[in-house]
Amino acid sequence: MPLPVELMALLEEVGATEEPSGEIHVPVSSSFIDSLDYRPATWSLTVNMTNGSYHYAGISPAEFAAFASAASPGDHYNENIKGRGKHHSVSSPWPSHPLARFLGRR
Numbered sequence: 001m002p003l004p005v006e007l008m009a010l011l012e013e014v015g016a017t018e019e020p021s022g023e024i025h026v027p028v029s030s031s032f033i034d035s036l037d038y039r040p041a042t043w044s045l046t047v048n049m050t051n052g053s054y055h056y057a058g059i060s061p062a063e064f065a066a067f068a069s070a071a072s073p074g075d076h077y078n079e080n081i082k083g084r085g086k087h088h089s090v091s092s093p094w095p096s097h098p099l100a101r102f103l104g105r106r
Helices: 005-013 061-068 073-081
Strands: 024-027 033-039 044-049 052-057 087-090
Touching: 005 061, 033 061, 033 073, 044 073, 061 073
Parallel strands: none
Antiparallel strands: 024 033, 033 044, 044 052, 052 087
């Protein structure tokens, strides 16, 4: 199920790209969020952070567009997404290196 034209236009303004799979990828400028991946067909969102990735279900296209275009993605995440519904984390891309905790990646 594709996103409505007006939402896709908004997302294009923030650099969103649509993958062949239908997933929408948005790079984010934030101190702890790297990018967002959204699957409109299933209303599922992956928030890729510096310490790993978190998956959320039940995120509407409008909610995703608001998150992707927020002036402060970190604040929007903390106020509207974090702790909402069921989510699960994926293993961190950073190995358990002794310096990881000092770099904020553990």
